[in-house]
Amino acid sequence: MRRVRIWSVAAVYFLCALLLAGCWNRIELNELAITSATSVDRKGEDWLISFQVVIPSSISSGIGITGGGAGAPVNVYSTTGKTIREANARSFFESPRKLYFAHNRVLIVSEETARRGLNPVLDVYLRNTDARETVDVLIAPGSARRILEQMMQISKISGDGIREINHLESKFTSVLPEVKLYQLAMDLASDSGSALLPEVFVAGKSDASSLKVFESTTLPAKIKLGRVAVIKKDKMVGWLSRKESLGVAFLRNDVKNTMLTFACPNEENKYLTLQISDSSTALQPSLDEGKMTVKARIKGKAVLSQSDCSSMDLYKPEIVDELETAAEKDLQRFTNAGWKAAQRLQTDAVGFADMAHRKYRKQWREWKKDWDHYFSTIKLEVSAEITITNVGLSNQPINVNKLREGKK
């Protein structure tokens, strides 16, 4: 009898634990609106937040999936509010499902928003747990919502596609950085107080916002990456061209792989392309009567991937040396252009402040009061050291006519 009582008490406790918990914060997958991209625009003093919500059934098709394949893969809608979160909350008035941000791939901020200040955006992401700080941040000139509306080649979910473009671009060419939200916050909070954000824009006049665009092989409008936006103390101050931004990337030691294309040493209008890998930049500051000089030493390995030059015996070390020197010169051109742009914008986009703080702790106390001014007085000396490790499978540039003559 006693045993029965103990068991029933145990069973009651167990059931209470299970039933009173009320399934905690359970939410089924078909009650979620999986957001793949979010954009932030300003509408007067209000925030206009747009969401690109994935419609799972039109993305995956298979047995048992209702409504598979038909209809747009994503749905874009906007809400407004005095704060970003208020706008988010207003989606409950129009969306049948709860917005779910954990899988948000990109955050697209309009240029206007960026120029007016990014602090509120950072606050929302760093304060809440549901939105991940690992989201990629990009800047769009004009309306950011328009980016979300566009269909994209290959990738059905454009939010995911933009992230992939950004990721691959920064991995293989390093011109535009891939900046995650926490990196943006860290950059802005660092001594230099500046950050870079890639630009995403819609190329083409019309919109690719309808499924009909897939009926032709060419999209009327395309999402592309463009320039680099320079953010200073949470506000955007200007753009860097791709050339400038590659230079800045070299100075920030952000380059892993990239391409250099420059003219053949002794010919005009003939070019060759080098693929740079394993690039690294060492900064060496020195102080002379309060003026700082920074020596940047760029090292890298290169592979010759194309040569249009008319004749060059690549088996001769002198020729290879010559190519290396040309590449180094080209690199210096890039970095100097980047450096000039940074000084033009009076923004420490290259992140020298951290280096200065580490190296000259005493002087830093003075400098940090007016770092922007001091930054413009720094002199930069760039030296590059490119080693061509491989010229490819052929020595001479391929010239079919010559090959034919050689046979005779």
Added chain:
Amino acid sequence: MSEEKKDGNVKDEKDVNVKGGKKDDNVKNEKKDDNSKNDKNLKQLSTELDQNIKMVTDELGTQPDIIIRHLHMFKSSKAALLYIAGMTDVNAVNLLVMSMIAEPPLSSGSEQEDSPFDCVMYRSLAVGGVRKLDSINEVLHAMLEGNSIVFLDGYKDAIAAYTCGVEKRSVEEPSTQTVVRGPKEGFTETLHINTALIRNKIKSTNLSMEYKIIGHQTRTTIALVFMKGIADDKVIEEVRRRLDLIDTDSILESGYIEEFIQDKTFTPFPLLQNSERPDAVAAGLLEGQFAIVVDGTPFVLLAPVTFVKFFQSSEDYYQRYDISTFLRIIRFFSFFASMLLPSIYIAITTFHQEMLPTQLLISIAAQREGVPFPALIEAMIMEVTFEILREAGVRMPRIIGPAISIVGALVLGQSAVQAGLVSAAMVIVVSFTAIASFVIPSVNMGTAARLIRFLLMILAGTFGVFGILAGLMMILTHLSALRSFGVPYLAPIAPLVPGNLKDVFIRVPWWAMKKRPSLYQNQAGTVRQSTPSSLTETDDEHTQKEGEQQ
């Protein structure tokens, strides 16, 4: 909380058992028990032949399968042969009859003339074994075991001639625990064949077999088999005690014994191993386990046992060690998959969607789009369906098997998905779980995983991954409290016995296993490959041989 309660309860249970045992002790001797119940069984046999036959027929009734053969021996002395048809070997009985009706053999020429009774018992009967019986009770038991009984008119004793020979299955390949490489013989339903199969594997004088008869009504013979000098004497002593405590009227399968002697009842985990394979039993014996062979079943019990033992297949020791190691890892993985996969699926899709890669999330979300039930209910439906199918597969006649497979695969799998009742991902999860549960070599460990799966699914549906972790902690606590004949269930992992880890997750090559696992054995018996000093010389040879043989 519930765990504590469980423990408390189990203690209670034990108390009850002990009390029952004491009661049992008082009437320990079964014969005494029988006798006190039926006074007439005390009756001595009479000198009258007809009287004796009448006593037998009174007890057993005049049943058609009781054959009474009257015959005359030595000119005119009356005799009778009684046996139960079907329980005896026809040839042996025929030979027996023939020897009885033949001319009496010439006198031995010894000084003392044999009495006719002794003459029959020692010289006439052409049969392997004879035994003198003096009470009707003994006569009845001997008959029921398949012996033929010879009554001689004028003598108060009867002779039991060993003619046992029930129709039996021959040694076949075991239907469970099949292997790709290894012996293909399996135990049968006959005790003597089974013990012979074990003896055939271990030709050692140290192999010890103790017989016991358990069950007031069934009088089932069981054999306790162990290796002297290897098995732990204390464990053997404990088994004998537990076997003596069994007070039941029937033992029809080794499962009866298992439930009576296991350390703890309220656990889903098996505390005794069973095997249909003589080689597996022999290997167990040589590691210090004992075996209980029960007449009437091919399943032999092996104990003490640890958790990891259930993941070892006898094939592990016949294949190369690297293959065996790989297979072991697969088995452990399958065990956890079979226990956890549905609950992890439920937890992640209803609580922690952020844990999934985006593409996978979208794909699963798409499948779930039209599904009307929450993931927990969906999983429960599928799991229960599978369990029903599985049970049906075991029970149904072989002929309609394919029909059920079609219904199971098409109707419940594909059509359920097409109808939007369950998602395709759930079908995959359930199928994988089902397949994984069959990877574990021991069926009862697989069943334990199946039972726990349902508990974990409910926990996952209410508390997500936290629930699963809480459930796993409960199971771990429970496992570490379990013991099988005094051996910690999780040994050699907890408590850690480094020397025994050579045969747990990995199996090292045979030449590296110089010692037997020391968990359940006599310290003297641990050495497997070199000459142990504490054993006698003959023992040395044997142990060494066994090491190689295995």
